[in-house]
Amino acid sequence: MKEKIVKVILILLGGAFLIIMLVLPLATVLVYALRQGFETFSKAITDEYAVKALHLTLLATGITVIVNTIFGVFAAWTIAKFRFRGKQALTTLIDIPFSISPIIAGLVFILVFGRIGWAYPLLEAWDIKIVFAVPGIVLATIFVTFPFVSRELIPLMQAQGSDEEEAAALMGAGGFRIFFKVTLPHIKWGLLYGVILCTARSLGEFGAVSVVSGHLRGKTNTLPLHVEILFNEFKLTAAFSVSSILVLIAVIILILRNIVEYRVKREER
Amino acid sequence: MKRTSILSRKALALAITLGLITGAFTGCASKDSSLAANKDSAKSVAITNVSYDPTRELYEQYNKLFQTYWEKEKGQKVEITQSHGGSGKQARSVLEGNEADVVTLALEGDVDELRKAGLIEDGWVNEFPKNSAPYTSTIVFLVRKGNPKNLKDWDDIVKSGVEVITPDPKSSGGARWNFLAAWAFANKKFGGDEAKDKDFLKALYANVSVLDSGARGATTTFVENGQGDVLLAWENEAFLSLKEHPDDFEVVTPSLSILAQPSVAVVDTNVKKHGTEEVSKAYLEYLYSDEAQRLEGQNFYRPSNPDILKEFSSTFNLDIELVNIDDDFGGWAKATEKFFADGAIFDEIYKK
Amino acid sequence: MFHLKKNSGMRKNNVIPGFGLSMGITITMLSLIVLLPLFSVLLTLSGTTFNDFWRVVTDEQTVATYKVSLSCAAIATTVNVVFGILLAWILTRYQFPFRRILDGLIELPFALPTAVAGISLTTLYSGKGWIGGWFDKIGIKISYTTVGIVIAMIFIGIPFVVRSIQPVLEKLDPQYEEAALALGASRSRIFFKVVFPEILPAALTGFGLAFARCIGEYGSVVFIAGNIPYKTQITPLIIMNKLEQFNYAAATSIALVMVIFAFILLFGINLLQARINKIARG
Numbered sequence: 001m002k003e004k005i006v007k008v009i010l011i012l013l014g015g016a017f018l019i020i021m022l023v024l025p026l027a028t029v030l031v032y033a034l035r036q037g038f039e040t041f042s043k044a045i046t047d048e049y050a051v052k053a054l055h056l057t058l059l060a061t062g063i064t065v066i067v068n069t070i071f072g073v074f075a076a077w078t079i080a081k082f083r084f085r086g087k088q089a090l091t092t093l094i095d096i097p098f099s100i101s102p103i104i105a106g107l108v109f110i111l112v113f114g115r116i117g118w119a120y121p122l123l124e125a126w127d128i129k130i131v132f133a134v135p136g137i138v139l140a141t142i143f144v145t146f147p148f149v150s151r152e153l154i155p156l157m158q159a160q161g162s163d164e165e166e167a168a169a170l171m172g173a174g175g176f177r178i179f180f181k182v183t184l185p186h187i188k189w190g191l192l193y194g195v196i197l198c199t200a201r202s203l204g205e206f207g208a209v210s211v212v213s214g215h216l217r218g219k220t221n222t223l224p225l226h227v228e229i230l231f232n233e234f235k236l237t238a239a240f241s242v243s244s245i246l247v248l249i250a251v252i253i254l255i256l257r258n259i260v261e262y263r264v265k266r267e268e269r
Numbered sequence: 270m271k272r273t274s275i276l277s278r279k280a281l282a283l284a285i286t287l288g289l290i291t292g293a294f295t296g297c298a299s300k301d302s303s304l305a306a307n308k309d310s311a312k313s314v315a316i317t318n319v320s321y322d323p324t325r326e327l328y329e330q331y332n333k334l335f336q337t338y339w340e341k342e343k344g345q346k347v348e349i350t351q352s353h354g355g356s357g358k359q360a361r362s363v364l365e366g367n368e369a370d371v372v373t374l375a376l377e378g379d380v381d382e383l384r385k386a387g388l389i390e391d392g393w394v395n396e397f398p399k400n401s402a403p404y405t406s407t408i409v410f411l412v413r414k415g416n417p418k419n420l421k422d423w424d425d426i427v428k429s430g431v432e433v434i435t436p437d438p439k440s441s442g443g444a445r446w447n448f449l450a451a452w453a454f455a456n457k458k459f460g461g462d463e464a465k466d467k468d469f470l471k472a473l474y475a476n477v478s479v480l481d482s483g484a485r486g487a488t489t490t491f492v493e494n495g496q497g498d499v500l501l502a503w504e505n506e507a508f509l510s511l512k513e514h515p516d517d518f519e520v521v522t523p524s525l526s527i528l529a530q531p532s533v534a535v536v537d538t539n540v541k542k543h544g545t546e547e548v549s550k551a552y553l554e555y556l557y558s559d560e561a562q563r564l565e566g567q568n569f570y571r572p573s574n575p576d577i578l579k580e581f582s583s584t585f586n587l588d589i590e591l592v593n594i595d596d597d598f599g600g601w602a603k604a605t606e607k608f609f610a611d612g613a614i615f616d617e618i619y620k621k
Numbered sequence: 622m623f624h625l626k627k628n629s630g631m632r633k634n635n636v637i638p639g640f641g642l643s644m645g646i647t648i649t650m651l652s653l654i655v656l657l658p659l660f661s662v663l664l665t666l667s668g669t670t671f672n673d674f675w676r677v678v679t680d681e682q683t684v685a686t687y688k689v690s691l692s693c694a695a696i697a698t699t700v701n702v703v704f705g706i707l708l709a710w711i712l713t714r715y716q717f718p719f720r721r722i723l724d725g726l727i728e729l730p731f732a733l734p735t736a737v738a739g740i741s742l743t744t745l746y747s748g749k750g751w752i753g754g755w756f757d758k759i760g761i762k763i764s765y766t767t768v769g770i771v772i773a774m775i776f777i778g779i780p781f782v783v784r785s786i787q788p789v790l791e792k793l794d795p796q797y798e799e800a801a802l803a804l805g806a807s808r809s810r811i812f813f814k815v816v817f818p819e820i821l822p823a824a825l826t827g828f829g830l831a832f833a834r835c836i837g838e839y840g841s842v843v844f845i846a847g848n849i850p851y852k853t854q855i856t857p858l859i860i861m862n863k864l865e866q867f868n869y870a871a872a873t874s875i876a877l878v879m880v881i882f883a884f885i886l887l888f889g890i891n892l893l894q895a896r897i898n899k900i901a902r903g
Contacts, residue, residue, distance in 0.1 A: 013715050014708045020725050021776055025658060025741040077641040081903045088895060092888045097655055099833030099883040101857045104876045107657035111665050132367040166636045175639030200732035200855055206840040214367035215352045224734035231740055232485040233325055236493060243737040246560035250732030258725040356863035436666055437848055440865040479765045480848040494747035496765060619850040
């Protein structure tokens with residue numbers, strides 16, 4: 001009996017914490033988005049600049065996920081399947097973007113590619129624009145989500161051990177073949193999970209992108225930046241309407257994540 | 270044999286990585302270089318106006334006005350890209366490589382940073398009439414309806430128990446005007462005793478509960494989130510809030526304030542690169558035309574043309590005593606060094 | 622995201638192909654995307670003398686921002702560890718309605734743009750908001766105070782602790798707990814004697830990651846913090862302020878301090894993780 005009371009209390013406490021900290025902010029977004037009726041809402045999300053911002057966000061996210069997935073797989077392979085000196089340091093370096101302030105992440109690219117940066121004369125000579133243009137936004141997003149896939153794969157691949165890969169190698173299989181035939185089946189759900197998280201984080205990145213964007217309307221504004229602009233234009237309702245698109249995408253992604261996890265657990269059984 | 274395979278693998282690794290990275294960003298970089306093909310003679314031309322926070326509504330309307338004018342005049346379509354943010358932040362983005370054709374910022378000092386960086390030629394202040402300030406503004410108080418704390422002038426808002434909202438002078442152009450207006454008032458009141466001025470400002474900033482990084486953020490904090498008793502705001506910003514919420518607020522004009530001259534300039538280096546000298550110059554010149562001046566008045570900026578300013582005498586309090594930055598503070602360079610540099614007066618008043 | 626899978630051991634081997642290729646790609650991409658840009662921080666500082674650097678990073682106002690950032694992050698992360706353990710526990714040990722939905726929500730702070738989070742938290746906790754209005758009546762202010770900063774940091778830190786502990790709890794065999802219970806130990810005693818030592822390393826990892834993230838966080842905190850010097854100004858904001866004044870040397874100096882701090886913190890976490898793996902392997 002006492003145990004049951006403890007259980008109920010614990011669940012209520014945890015539930016209350018999540019409701020206050022997560023559900024209510026989310027509900028705020030949705031309620032404010034719809035407080036002036038559906039028409040204002042649909043006008044805000046079909047606005048020319050909002051649509052352009054959505055396109056840019058999706059483009060940046062797409063490129064980021066591809067680059068980081070490729071990197072993540074190679075990095076995990078290196079770290080999990082081989083022994084070498086300085087592994088700890090390498091792992092830490094890969095994780096660095098994780099704990100660096102987004103402001104600094106944006107700033108470093110300005111210090112490289114900006115007019116005051118050391119690579120600027122080179123870019124100028126070739127007439128390439130990186131910061132305050134789309135490539136800078138992509139680059140900042142890649143930086144911020146750099147370790148997401150590898151951090152997911154490394155523990156998984158380490159846990160797997162390398163017996164099977166060794167056996168395959170001894171039988172004469174090449175590296176890529178071993179990866180696709182032996183390793184990938186074991187890590188596919190973990191990989192997908194990493195990709196989903198990376199996507200989620202890329203869609204929402206604000207701080208770093210804000211530093212390198214230049215806020216050019218219709219050109220270098222991502223959806224999160226567009227939200228800030230609307231907020232600053234006193235269009236609170238529109239700001240929350242556009243936010244709700246992001247919330248919606250986030251929720252869909254999290255549902256996907258849940259499905260992935262469910263399948264993993266079923267497979268483990 | 271073994272050696273070559275290692276080498277070729279290394280080469281492959283390098284090639285894949287480089288391919289990925291260059292592909293990732295040069296692929297989409299090419300679009301922007303079409304800007305460089307702008308010629309004044311072409312059918313259409315694109316310019317970028319990097320501006321500060323409170324001018325969004327103004328330039329949204331002005332751009333339409335200018336587009337019509339320019340097409341009639343030159344038979345050329347102009348595409349104008351707007352960028353808004355805190356004045357200092359915006360100047361910095363241009364300095365770091367955001368290729369604005371024109372800048373329309375809150376402070377002469379911010380534009381001057383671009384001159385120091387070599388982007389704008391010397392003597393830009395005199396390139397356009399009235400110190401390159403087509404419209405002016407001043408600093409007023411926005412208070413809650415009925416003025417419950419009876420705040421009439423600067424002495425009232427330093428009293429204890431009054432909660433003041435103003436942005437951070439370190440990051441916001443508007444906030445510097447606020448600071449200087451208060452300083453000018455104190456300086457007049459205490460007959461130039463700077464120690465007392467400092468105490469006055471200290472009392473004022475002790476009442477400040479939120480220092481937002483930009484003017485817009487401060488307005489939102491005051492208007493939407495209900496913080497504070499008084500917002501120190503640009504006159505245009507205060508009237509705009511009043512227009513949106515006529516039942517919630519009142520504008521109070523203090524006895525003395527400062528003539529705020531937001532500066533405009535052509536970014537010479539960039540217009541040369543883009544081939545947009547003529548249209549950029551015309552874009553700023555047209556701000557002084559009668560139609561544009563009226564538009565500025567309708568957006569609660571004080572038109573610099575005195576005749577048109579008179580048309581708006583019912584909106585603006587024209588009797589207010591206005592100090593100005595050049596005569597009373599010796600220009601922006603001096604004011605910045607004395608008040609806002611690291612370790613200067615603004616930092617001092619926050620020290621215990 | 623932060624599974625602490627028990628490591629089954631790596632044997633010394635040279636059999637598996639692809640070391641050169643994968644190491645090459647890893648190092649090259651790491652260098653180009655992370656290290657080279659970070660290196661430019663040092664390059665920018667090359668014109669600064671150590672004295673100048675030291676003066677900037679130990680300036681009174683800057684030090685005050687470290688205090689605000691560190692203390693708020695410490696409080697927020699501690700709250701997150703407590704509730705993170707609680708949440709991980711109820712999500713793995715109990716069956717109740719909406720459990721899967723709650724579980725799915727945990728990563729929401731990852732996916733929600735920090736600006737959106739900041740704006741909605743500020744609205745929610747300001748004097749006019751649903752929760753803030755309620756507290757306002759009893760005279761407690763949340764938005765624009767350090768409490769607000771802590772709340773924003775709790776928000777962004779939630780997933781780290783829960784997701785570090787959850788896999789460990791899932792792996793932990795309830796048999797031990799049942800055995801202890803059969804021997805007459807009380808529930809709370811079992812938790813602290815049997816379960817807690819098992820999840821402690823994972824909790825520490827989660828703490829470290831959440832802490833690092835909280836210190837660096839800008840987007841959501843800046844909306845809800847009052848930004849008053851010495852009171853509610855956080856370190857990323859003072860970097861921003863230095864930049865606004867075109868003071869790149871000062872901004873990068875403080876940035877360097879933060880980067881070094883982040884590196885040490887992460888290195889510690891990774892050592893801890895390696896150690897856990899070793900212990901697990903016996």
